[in-house]
Amino acid sequence: MPDGNDAKASPLRTKATAGARLGYTPLYLQVRQDLLDRIIAGTWQPGMALPSEQQLASQMGVSQGTLRKALDALASDGVIVRHQGRGTFVAEHDQRRTLFQFFKIVSDENGRIPPETVYCQVSMRPASETEREALELGKDADIWVILRHRALNGQVALVEDIVLPADRFPQLDTKVPLPNNIYELYERQFSVTVANARERLRAVRAEAPDAEILGCAEGAPLLQIERLAVALDGSAIELRRTRCRTDRFHYISELR
Amino acid sequence: MPDGNDAKASPLRTKATAGARLGYTPLYLQVRQDLLDRIIAGTWQPGMALPSEQQLASQMGVSQGTLRKALDALASDGVIVRHQGRGTFVAEHDQRRTLFQFFKIVSDENGRIPPETVYCQVSMRPASETEREALELGKDADIWVILRHRALNGQVALVEDIVLPADRFPQLDTKVPLPNNIYELYERQFSVTVANARERLRAVRAEAPDAEILGCAEGAPLLQIERLAVALDGSAIELRRTRCRTDRFHYISELR
DNA sequence: GAGTGGTCTAGACCACTGA
DNA sequence: CAGTGGTCTAGACCACTCA
Numbered sequence: 001m002p003d004g005n006d007a008k009a010s011p012l013r014t015k016a017t018a019g020a021r022l023g024y025t026p027l028y029l030q031v032r033q034d035l036l037d038r039i040i041a042g043t044w045q046p047g048m049a050l051p052s053e054q055q056l057a058s059q060m061g062v063s064q065g066t067l068r069k070a071l072d073a074l075a076s077d078g079v080i081v082r083h084q085g086r087g088t089f090v091a092e093h094d095q096r097r098t099l100f101q102f103f104k105i106v107s108d109e110n111g112r113i114p115p116e117t118v119y120c121q122v123s124m125r126p127a128s129e130t131e132r133e134a135l136e137l138g139k140d141a142d143i144w145v146i147l148r149h150r151a152l153n154g155q156v157a158l159v160e161d162i163v164l165p166a167d168r169f170p171q172l173d174t175k176v177p178l179p180n181n182i183y184e185l186y187e188r189q190f191s192v193t194v195a196n197a198r199e200r201l202r203a204v205r206a207e208a209p210d211a212e213i214l215g216c217a218e219g220a221p222l223l224q225i226e227r228l229a230v231a232l233d234g235s236a237i238e239l240r241r242t243r244c245r246t247d248r249f250h251y252i253s254e255l256r
Numbered sequence: 257m258p259d260g261n262d263a264k265a266s267p268l269r270t271k272a273t274a275g276a277r278l279g280y281t282p283l284y285l286q287v288r289q290d291l292l293d294r295i296i297a298g299t300w301q302p303g304m305a306l307p308s309e310q311q312l313a314s315q316m317g318v319s320q321g322t323l324r325k326a327l328d329a330l331a332s333d334g335v336i337v338r339h340q341g342r343g344t345f346v347a348e349h350d351q352r353r354t355l356f357q358f359f360k361i362v363s364d365e366n367g368r369i370p371p372e373t374v375y376c377q378v379s380m381r382p383a384s385e386t387e388r389e390a391l392e393l394g395k396d397a398d399i400w401v402i403l404r405h406r407a408l409n410g411q412v413a414l415v416e417d418i419v420l421p422a423d424r425f426p427q428l429d430t431k432v433p434l435p436n437n438i439y440e441l442y443e444r445q446f447s448v449t450v451a452n453a454r455e456r457l458r459a460v461r462a463e464a465p466d467a468e469i470l471g472c473a474e475g476a477p478l479l480q481i482e483r484l485a486v487a488l489d490g491s492a493i494e495l496r497r498t499r500c501r502t503d504r505f506h507y508i509s510e511l512r
Numbered sequence: 513g514a515g516t517g518g519t520c521t522a523g524a525c526c527a528c529t530g531a
Numbered sequence: 532c533a534g535t536g537g538t539c540t541a542g543a544c545c546a547c548t549c550a
Contacts, residue, residue: 014523024546025547026518026520027498027519028519028520033529052534052535052536053535053536054535055532062520063520063521063522064521064522064523065519065520065521065522066519066520067350067523068536068537069519071536077512078409078512082535082536082537083527083528083529083535084527084529084535084536084537085527085528085529085532085534085535085536085537086528086529086530086535086536087534087536088535088536089527101338101511101512102511104509104511123536126518131276159531172545177406196511196512197508197510197511198506198508198509198511199509199510199511200500200506200507200508200509201457201479201506201507201508202476202479202502202506202507203459203460203479203480203500203502203510204459204502205477205480209502219475220459220461221459221477221478222459222477223457223459223479224459227511227529244304244459246457246458246459246460250456250457250458251456251457251458251509252454252455253360253454253455253456253457253507253509254452254453254454254455255357255358255360255452255453255454255455255483256333256357256452280526280527282538282539283536283539284539286523307517308516309516310515310516310542318539318540319539319540320540320541320542321538321539321540321541321543322538322539322540324517324518325538325539327517336514338517339516339517339547339548340516340517340518340546340547340548341515341516341517341547341549342515342516342517342548342549342550343515343516343517343520343548344516344517365518371538382544475539497517
C-alpha cells in the first residue's frame with residue numbers, strides 16, 4: 001500500500017464551535033480543498049484511481065458522509081469521475097471530454113464531430129499588454145503562439161490563434177507536430193490540466209487572409225470565439241481566438 | 257395548517273429489495289419527481305414557500321436526509337431556491353434570474369445591463385412545418401409571433417422573433433404592451449415556467465430590414481441566436497430567433 | 513428564542529464491477 | 532464474492548433569519 005500516512009488526523013477543522021461569525025468554512029469544503037490540492041500537486045495523476053472513500057475518510061479523520069460530500073463537489077466540478085463498483089478517478093482530457101466539454105461547434109447535419117487539424121505552426125514572441133493582463137503575466141514575459149487550421153467534414157472551417165505563457169510550456173516547439181487533442185498534450189507533457197473556460201462570441205467580417213484559408217468571400221460573416229481557459233489551480237492558462245464559418249455549422253450553448 | 261394529508265405514506269418506494277435489475281429508481285429521485293409534479297400542478301406557486309423539510313419528510317414517509325437529497329436536486333436544476341433560516345421557495349422569473357440565466361449578451365464596457373424593449377408587435381398565424389416540429393405541435397396548430405426590438409445602453413442592438421404555441425397562451429394579444437421581462441409574463445399570466453433553454457449561434461449577414469432597424473450597413477455581420485426554451489414539464493414552449501450587433505456587445509458562454 | 517436550512521456522524525443495506 | 536460507490540436512516544448540533 002503506497003498511500004500510507006500522509007494526512008492522518010489532519011490539521012483542518014475550523015469548526016467554529018463558538019460564535020465565530022465570519023470565516024467559517026464547512027468541514028467538507030476543507031476536505032474538498034485538501035483533496036484538490038493533492039490532485040494539483042500530482043499526488044494522484046489524471047486517470048489514476050483515488051483511495052476508496054473508507055480509506056480517505058479514516059486517513060483524514062472525517063466521517064464517510066462528509067468525505068462523500070467533498071468528492072461529490074469535486075465530481076460536479078469535473079475534477080474527478082466516479083464509477084459505482086469501480087472507484088473514483090482523477091478526470092482526464094480524453095477525446096470524449098474534449099469533444100463534449102470544450103468543443104461547442106456542431107455540424108448542422110452530422111451533429112458533434114471531432115475537428116481535424118490540417119495546419120499547425122508554433123512560434124514565440126513577447127506578450128502584448130492585453131495578453132499579459134489576461135494571462136496574469138509579468139512585464140517581460142514571453143508567449144507561445146500556435147496557429148491552427150481545422151476541418152470539419154473535410155472542409156476547413158476554423159482558424160485558431162492560441163496563446164500560452166511560455167514558462168509553463170517549456171520546449172513546446174519540440175513537440176511539433178502537436179496532437180489534435182491539445183489539452184491532452186498540456187496535461188501529459190506539461191502537467192497543466194484545463195478545468196474550465198469562459199468564451200466571448202461575436203460576429204465579425206472575414207478579412208482577406210482568413211477568407212482565403214476558409215474558402216469564403218472577403219467580408220463574409222464569421223463567428224469569432226475568444227476563450228480564456230483556466231487551470232485546476234485557478235490560474236489563467238490559455239488565450240484562444242477562433243474564427244469559424246457557420247454556414248454549415250453552429251455553436252451550441254445550454255442555458256440552465 | 258392548510259397543507260394537510262395529501263401525500264401521507266405515499267405509494268412510492270420501488271425499492272427493488274430483491275434482484276430487480278432494470279427500472280430501479282432511487283427513493284430520493286421518486287420524491288424529487290413527486291415534488292416536481294406538485295410544483296407543475298401549481299400546488300405551490302412561483303415565489304411561495306414549500307413546507308419545511310421536517311414536515312415534507314414526515315408527510316411523505318421518508319427520512320429528512322432523503323427528502324433533502326430530493327430538494328438539493330431540484331435546487332441544482334433551478335426549480336427551487338433555498339435560503340438558510342428562511343425556507344425553501346419555488347423559483348421565480350424575477351429580473352435577476354432573467355438577466356443572469358437567460359440573457360447572455362453583455363456590453364463590452366458596462367458588463368451585464370438589462371435590455372430595454374423599444375418596439376413590440378404581436379400577431380397570430382398557422383405554424384410552419386419546422387415550427388410544428390420544434391414545438392411539438394399538431395397539424396393545424398396556430399402560433400403567436402412576437403416581434404421585438406431591444407436596446408442596450410440606449411442603442412438598438414437586438415431584433416427578436418418569438419414564436420409561441422397559441423393554445424398555451426390564450427388571449428396573449430390582450431396583454432399588449434408586453435412587459436420587458438416576458439418570462440415573468442408567461443409565468444404569472446399563463447402558468448408557464450421556462451426551466452431551461454438550448455441556443456444555436458451563427459454569424460449571418462444583415463439583410464436590409466434588420467440593417468435599418470439596427471442602424472448598421474447591409475451585409476454587416478450579425479450574431480444570430482436561435483433558442484428553444486423548455487418548460488418545467490419538459491415540453492418545448494418557445495422558439496426564438498435573435499439577431500444582434502456585436503460591435504459593442506458580446507455573448508458569453510461558460511464551459512464547465 | 514423558535515423555526516429554518518446546513519453540517520456531521522455512525523451504521524445498515526443496496527447496486528454495480530471485476531477478478 | 533470481495534470491494535467500490537450509492538442510498539437510506541436517525542439523531543445531534545450549528546448557522547442563519549426574523550419576529
